Amino acid sequence: METAQAATKIIATPQVAAPFISSGQMVQGLLTRHLQPGAAALQLAAQALVQSLAQGKAPWAQHRPLWVATMLAWERLAAVAVGPLLERRSARAIDFWPTRPAQIQRLLESGSVTSVQQLETVGATARGLPALEWLLWKTDGNSHTQLYASVLAQQVLAESQVLQAGYQNLASTEREEEDAWALYGDWFGQAVGGLDQLRIKKMVPDTRGKDSTPWVRGVSGQTAAAWLAQAQGLQAFLVGSPAAQAATQAATPGWPVAGSLNSLLQGRGHLRHSLTLQARTATMLRTVQMARPGNAASVRAAQVALAQLSAQANALAGDVLAITMGFTDADGD
Numbered sequence: 001m002e003t004a005q006a007a008t009k010i011i012a013t014p015q016v017a018a019p020f021i022s023s024g025q026m027v028q029g030l031l032t033r034h035l036q037p038g039a040a041a042l043q044l045a046a047q048a049l050v051q052s053l054a055q056g057k058a059p060w061a062q063h064r065p066l067w068v069a070t071m072l073a074w075e076r077l078a079a080v081a082v083g084p085l086l087e088r089r090s091a092r093a094i095d096f097w098p099t100r101p102a103q104i105q106r107l108l109e110s111g112s113v114t115s116v117q118q119l120e121t122v123g124a125t126a127r128g129l130p131a132l133e134w135l136l137w138k139t140d141g142n143s144h145t146q147l148y149a150s151v152l153a154q155q156v157l158a159e160s161q162v163l164q165a166g167y168q169n170l171a172s173t174e175r176e177e178e179d180a181w182a183l184y185g186d187w188f189g190q191a192v193g194g195l196d197q198l199r200i201k202k203m204v205p206d207t208r209g210k211d212s213t214p215w216v217r218g219v220s221g222q223t224a225a226a227w228l229a230q231a232q233g234l235q236a237f238l239v240g241s242p243a244a245q246a247a248t249q250a251a252t253p254g255w256p257v258a259g260s261l262n263s264l265l266q267g268r269g270h271l272r273h274s275l276t277l278q279a280r281t282a283t284m285l286r287t288v289q290m291a292r293p294g295n296a297a298s299v300r301a302a303q304v305a306l307a308q309l310s311a312q313a314n315a316l317a318g319d320v321l322a323i324t325m326g327f328t329d330a331d332g333d
Contacts, residue, residue: 029259079233
């Protein structure tokens with residue numbers, strides 16, 4: 001029986017479909033194809049929002065699309081919280097949710113915060129993108145509101161600049177293969193954690209924000225868009241973003257995006273797992289794109305797809321890639 005099982009395993013072992021990719025290449029690929037571009041996109045979006053809010057007499061509603069663009073860029077980057085984003089606990093600075101409108105209102109009435117430095121004295125529940133969202137959709141944009149919103153946007157921009165510099169520093173760092181593999185293992189755990197966070201934290205209502213909204217990004221009506229953006233950030237880690245896939249196919253048709261989990265599987269000869277990963281990632285994206293807060297069945301379908309993808313990743317870590325799993329949800333909540 002043991003001989004037959006061994007023979008079956010040998011026959012079933014797939015052949016290598018792409019060049020072997022080292023641990024260092026995995027880390028570098030993720031940095032250059034996802035994390036650095038993602039941080040740059042966040043910085044550009046935040047810069048546009050800051051510039052718009054600096055126009056004191058601009059219509060209040062004109063800032064909203066720029067907030068949405070900044071939020072979506074953040075969701076894509078933060079979907080897999082690694083490197084400086086995790087070390088600095090950037091989620092606490094940029095995206096502590098639910099926000100506390102009553103606290104924001106007290107700050108507006110006092111007019112006590114007029115600079116980014118003074119934000120250090122303000123609790124996380126009245127800062128970042130959620131606080132900006134409430135200001136842009138729930139207030140009329142008077143002078144105090146305008147000033148506080150501008151300060152909040154400047155703080156998001158400052159954090160995005162630090163993140164971009166941090167990822168650039170990581171990309172220029174030389175590391176041994178053993179160290180690179182340990183680092184990738186940490187990032188892998190964060191990616192699995194991101195799948196679970198979207199499923200059990202973002203895609204469920206939260207009643208803590210009694211004076212706000214139970215759904216993340218619900219004040220702006222961008223809940224579904226935020227879910228999809230986070231799913232796209234996870235896609236970039238797992239199989240590569242659509243842009244990275246297109247660039248890879250143009251340069252080397254048939255090869256996976258370097259640095260994606262898919263490139264690791266194909267480069268190590270795990271073709272069956274690669275095909276399953278691609279199929280489940282596509283299903284996850286499709287179901288998340290269709291999910292709506294008011295449609296329980298659509299949300300459940302997305303949660304099932306996320307759970308299946310998470311289960312595969314956990315199995316790959318233990319049975320195929322020998323990765324020690326670990327996850328830190330460092331959002332300060």
